[in-house]
Amino acid sequence: xxxxxxxxxxxxxxxxxxxxxxxxxxxxxxxxxxxxxxxxxxxxxxxxxxxxxxxxxxxxxxxxxxxxxxxxxxxxxxxxxxxxxxxxxxxxxxxxxxxxxxxxxxxxxxxxxxxxxxxxxxxxxxxxxxxxxxxxxxxxxxxxxxxxxxxxxxxxxxxxxxxxxxxxxxxxxxxxxxxxxxxxxxxxxxxxxxxxxxxxxxxxxxxxxxxxxxxxxxxxxxxxxxxxxxxxxxxxxxxxxxxxxxxxxxxxxxxxxxxxxxxxxxxxxxxxxxxx
Amino acid sequence: xxxxxxxxxxxxxxxxxxxxxxxxxxxxxxxxxxxxxxxxxxxxxxxxxxxxxxxxxxxxxxxxxxxxxxxxxxxxxxxxxxxxxxxxxxxxxxxxxxxxxxxxxxxxxxxxxxxxxxxxxxxxxxxxxxxxxxxxxxxxxxxxxxxxxxxxxxxxxxxxxxxxxxxxxxxxxxxxxxxxxxxxxxxxxxxxxxxxxxxxxxxxxxxxxxxxxxxxxxxxxxxxxxxxxxxxxxxxxxxxxxxxxxxxxxxxxxxxxxxxxxxxxxxxxxxxxxxxxxxxxxxxxxxxxxxxxxxxxxxxxxxxxxxxxxx
Numbered sequence: 001x002x003x004x005x006x007x008x009x010x011x012x013x014x015x016x017x018x019x020x021x022x023x024x025x026x027x028x029x030x031x032x033x034x035x036x037x038x039x040x041x042x043x044x045x046x047x048x049x050x051x052x053x054x055x056x057x058x059x060x061x062x063x064x065x066x067x068x069x070x071x072x073x074x075x076x077x078x079x080x081x082x083x084x085x086x087x088x089x090x091x092x093x094x095x096x097x098x099x100x101x102x103x104x105x106x107x108x109x110x111x112x113x114x115x116x117x118x119x120x121x122x123x124x125x126x127x128x129x130x131x132x133x134x135x136x137x138x139x140x141x142x143x144x145x146x147x148x149x150x151x152x153x154x155x156x157x158x159x160x161x162x163x164x165x166x167x168x169x170x171x172x173x174x175x176x177x178x179x180x181x182x183x184x185x186x187x188x189x190x191x192x193x194x195x196x197x198x199x200x201x202x203x204x205x206x207x208x209x210x211x212x213x214x215x216x217x218x219x220x221x222x223x224x225x226x227x228x229x230x231x232x233x234x235x236x237x238x239x240x241x242x243x244x245x246x247x248x249x250x251x252x253x254x255x256x257x258x259x260x261x262x263x264x265x266x267x268x269x270x271x272x273x274x275x276x
Numbered sequence: 277x278x279x280x281x282x283x284x285x286x287x288x289x290x291x292x293x294x295x296x297x298x299x300x301x302x303x304x305x306x307x308x309x310x311x312x313x314x315x316x317x318x319x320x321x322x323x324x325x326x327x328x329x330x331x332x333x334x335x336x337x338x339x340x341x342x343x344x345x346x347x348x349x350x351x352x353x354x355x356x357x358x359x360x361x362x363x364x365x366x367x368x369x370x371x372x373x374x375x376x377x378x379x380x381x382x383x384x385x386x387x388x389x390x391x392x393x394x395x396x397x398x399x400x401x402x403x404x405x406x407x408x409x410x411x412x413x414x415x416x417x418x419x420x421x422x423x424x425x426x427x428x429x430x431x432x433x434x435x436x437x438x439x440x441x442x443x444x445x446x447x448x449x450x451x452x453x454x455x456x457x458x459x460x461x462x463x464x465x466x467x468x469x470x471x472x473x474x475x476x477x478x479x480x481x482x483x484x485x486x487x488x489x490x491x492x493x494x495x496x497x498x499x500x501x502x503x504x505x506x507x508x509x510x511x512x513x514x515x516x517x518x519x520x521x522x523x524x525x526x527x528x529x530x531x532x533x534x535x536x537x538x539x540x541x542x543x544x545x546x547x548x549x550x551x552x553x554x555x556x557x558x559x560x561x562x563x564x565x566x567x568x569x570x571x572x573x574x575x576x577x578x579x580x581x582x583x584x585x586x587x
Contacts, residue, residue, distance in 0.1 A: 005383035009369075016371045103367040107428065110333050110361035110438075111384040114353050275289070276335040 002113055003121045010095060010125020019091035023083060023133060031140040034076075040149045047149065067244070069151045073141060074240040077156065080137050081163050081236060084130055085195060088167055089174060092126040093188045096178035105276050116268035119179070123171055123264075131164040155243050162239040162253075169230030169256040170195060172263040179267040179274075195232060202226040203233040230256040278347065279436050279467035280309040280332060285341035287327050287491075301327040303491040305341070309484075311435070314458060314468040316478040316499075318577055319488035325471045326364060328488070329438045333361055346435060357386045360429035364440035364471070366421075368413045374400065374424050375409040378431055385432035392431075399427040402457070418445035426454065430461070437461065440471045455481050479503070479573040487580050494580050502576040509549060511539045512565035513556065521559050529555060537564070 014020050037052045046059035060068045099105060099122055108118055138156050146152040170191055177183075177190040201209055205222050213219070234252035241248040285305040288298040301324045309315045317325045330336040332343050334351040348355040368377050375396060382392045400409045403423040413421065422445045429437055442458070443451040458468055458481050472478050478485060479499055487494040495502075517534060525532050529552045532541040539556075543549045549566075556563060571579075 002384050002386075005380055009380050012376070013369055013371045098369065101367070103363065103365050104369060106330075106335060106361065106363035107366055107368070107381060108384065109335055110356060110359070110363070111381065112353050112355075112357040112386060113384050273337070275337060276330065 002111075002117060003124065006118065006121025007125040007128055010122050011129055013095065014091060014126070014129045017091045019087050020129065020133070023087040023091070024136070026083065027080070027133065027137040027140075031137065031144070034141070035144050038144065038148060065149070066151055069145050069149055070153060070244040073145065073153060073156050074243040076141055077138065077159050077163070077243055078236060078240055080134065081166060081239065084134060084163055085167060085170055085232075088126075088130045088133075089170060089188060089191045089195075092129070092171065093174055093178070093191070094184045095122050095126055096175055097182050097184045097187065100179070100182060100271075100276075102276055109276065115271045119175060119267060119271060120264070123168075123175055126171055127164055127168050130167045131160055134160040134163045153243065153245075155245065159239050159243050162235065162242065165253055165257065166230075166232060166235050166239070169232065169235070169260045172260040172267070173230070176263045176267045176270075179271050194229070198229070199232040202229065203231065227255060228259055228262070230259050232256075277311045278308050278344070279311040279313075280307070280315075280469060281344040282307045282328070282332070283342050285328070285331060285343055286339045287324070287331060287336060288339045300491050302331070302338075305488075305491065305493055307486055307493060307496065309467060309469060311467050312462065312465050313483045314462050314470060314481050316470045316472060316482035316485040317488060318472070318475065318478060318485055318573075320581060322490075323488045324491040325488055326440060327491075329361070329440060329469065329471060333359065333438065357432065358435045360432065360434035360437045362425045362429040362437070362439045362442055364444070366425050368421075368424075370412070370414050372413050373410050374405055374413060374416070374427075377413060377424065378409075378428055381428045382431045385434075387432045395431060395433075399430060403427050404453070419447065419450055422446055423450070423454075426457070430457075434466070436467045436469065438469045438471075441473065442470065443472070443474060443477055451477065475572070475574045475577055485573070487577060489581055499573060503570045503573055507544065508540060508542050508569040508571075510565075510567040510569055511541070511552070511556070511563060512537055512567075513539060514562040514564050517561065518559050521555075521561070525552065525555060 039050050041048045041050070041055075043059045046061040047065050048059040049056045096119060099108060099118065109115065135157070138160050142153065142156050173194055174187045174191045177187040181187070202222065202225060205226060209222050210219055231252040234249065235256060238248040238250065238252060283306050285302050286300070287302040288300050290298045305324070305328060307328075317328065319325050327336060331338050332345060332350065333356065334353075337351075343350045345352070345355050346358055372380070378396045378399065379389075379392050382395065383389070387395065397406070397409070400406050403426060405420060405423055405427065408416065408420060413424065416424065422442070426439070426442060429439065439458075443454050446454060455477070458470075461468060462483075470478065470482060482499055484496065484498050485502065486496045514537065522532070522534075529548055530541055530543060532539050532552070534540075541549075541552060543552070553563065553566075
């Protein structure tokens with residue numbers, strides 16, 4: 001019940017954040033734009049798609065329509081995931097440092113509420129907000145393609161859970177930095193550096209970082225970091241594959257969830273030792 | 277029954293400036309507060325008052341020693357469902373209205389929505405915030421924030437209330453109202469632990485007080501014990517003091533001082549006082565009044581601290 005109260009409080013707090021409103025606004029514009037600009041017409045050769053009234057050079061053959069639509073949906077979801085993580089980190093980064101501020105934290109922790117419950121509730125609130133925004137966008141895309149092309153792809157809806165998982169793994173890095181430093185800007189920087197620099201380097205370590213050294217200790221360390229830290233690019237590929245009804249790798253999700261759990265436990269342990 | 281107990285509690289804050297030595301916020305602090313009292317903790321700035329409360333509420337980890345709250349050894353998360361806390365300089369997240377804040381903190385304290393449906397409006401009314409419940413707290417005045425702070429501390433009907441400067445920012449009428457609320461709570465059997473700089477406020481409501489300085493407990497006493505410890509009497513008289521009376525007083529009783537028809541004397545007990553009255557009567561001095569001057573709590577407090585200290 002206390003965790004649910006904290007989730008509700010966090011959702012209420014986030015609805016007042018401009019960043020999240022911008023994300024919802026952009027999503028709405030994108031949905032409306034897709035709805036208005038995209039159309040499909042059946043022809044004897046297949047389905048002829050048009051964008052802003054301009055028809056494609058050739059119709060998509062009937063046996064390839066589904067794969068074609070799934071591909072568009074996967075691209076849109078991938079774009080959404082980038083937007084969600086980019087804006088989501090920005091919108092939610094202040095949640096933990098602000099609740100741990102002296103004068104506010106006292107009001108929370110003087111209740112029968114463990115410290116780990118406080119950060120769990122706030123984190124779940126942030127993730128719930130992101131999943132809801134994802135569902136809003138993906139649900140709309142599901143409807144647009146269902147109504148206009150007649151192809152209903154329920155897997156695009158379940159991709160919201162995947163995006164939620166990706167966000168969890170990013171959020172725990174942010175949480176860890178916030179608990180250690182109490183700083184919102186540093187938390188954002190840490191999350192972005194990981195997302196845009198470290199994650200990519202680790203993912204492509206064999207064709208990149210390993211070229212710099214053949215030292216086994218170096219390579220083992222890099223490998224260790226790869227398996228210890230969330231595997232964002234791999235999860236992203238898996239979500240796209242899932243939407244396109246192709247075989248998806250679940251191991252990166254499991255590893256990333258384990259990594260998130262480790263970072264959460266670390267954050268809770270550090271928080272437990274803090275004086276307020 | 278003991279509500280709060282501390283045994284040998286110490287807290288050293290490690291600071292970069294102080295290095296290994298650190299700041300000793302509490303040193304071997306032992307205290308027992310019985311249930312159903314209003315207990316005041318006094319001390320100058322930096323004495324360790326807030327550290328003590330925050331340690332008992334597990335916001336601060338003690339360096340050594342132990343504490344119990346309502347008989348439960350600390351730290352214990354669940355016992356906090358029976359305590360309320362009004363922190364000094366508390367703040368609320370900017371998105372909250374008064375009502376939203378009370379409902380959230382009520383739920384975090386374990387109150388059910390059904391209880392909160394009746395408790396929240398009644399507390400807002402009791403503290404004069406009925407019309408402000410749906411207004412964002414960032415629009416509240418300091419006094420209103422303070423009242424809301426008291427409401428959130430009382431929300432779940434706790435057995436022990438920790439109040440850090442509860443009348444801070446309130447006007448005299450507001451202070452009186454808060455005093456009445458505190459006295460009402462004591463009459464219901466609640467224990468109230470008060471940290472305050474306003475010694476006159478403490479004097480008016482507290483049953484017992486403790487004085488803390490630089491992390492060390494100086495004294496625990498009732499307000500009466502602290503303020504009646506003064507043995508000064510003011511004796512009003514009419515007419516002239518006969519020659520030789522002063523010398524005789526010095527010889528037989530104690531030195532006295534005169535001025536504007538009032539004689540002041542510090543006696544060692546009522547025997548001294550009666551001997552002085554007898555002497556005055558024997559010299560046919562007409563006594564018009566006898567006033568036992570109580571030391572104010574502030575006088576007693578300042579006397580306990582080293583010169584130059586202030587509240």
